Amino acid sequence: MRRYAIVKAQYEQHLKTWQRDERWENVASMLFTAHNHFRSMASYILQSSKPALDDFEQLSIGTHHHHTLEDTHFFPQLQRKFNIDKNAMQKLEDDHAEIDVAEERVTTLSKKNEDATQAMYEYVDLILTHMAREEMLLMPYLLQLRSLNDL
DSSP states (O other), rough: HHHHHHHHHHHHHHHHHHHTTTTTTTHHHHHHHHHHHHHHHHHHHOOOOOOHHHHHHHHHHHHHHHHHIIIIIIIIHHEEEEEEHHHHHHHHHHHHHHHHHHHHHHHHHHTTTTOOOOHHHHHHHHHHHHHHHHHHHHHHHHOOSGGGGGO
């Protein structure tokens, strides 16, 4: 959890500010709710000294589909609407690719009947860090939208 530890305090301070914003219940809370579901699943994995592969697969399948939608639809629409820094948006997509590699590492270890616990923890660290960075970048823009139709 070394990566997430670096951004956690900053993220939590931003979250308090966003949740006090009168526009929170619009598009911003939709992304947060989806991410919060993944955070709950990740927490379940972290609480186990020997996480089950089934629990990991539920998290990885969900995040994979979520990231595919972001990369193909959501991010391009946000970028066009708000002219968000392309390098910052590319970093989010690069995170998705790094998360895919971490997922494959868990899968490979599991297929070899090797202990994948540490690889699962590293995957969770990447997911939590990525979601925090993504929200810190995108929430100011999402708070400006009343609905996804505004994209």
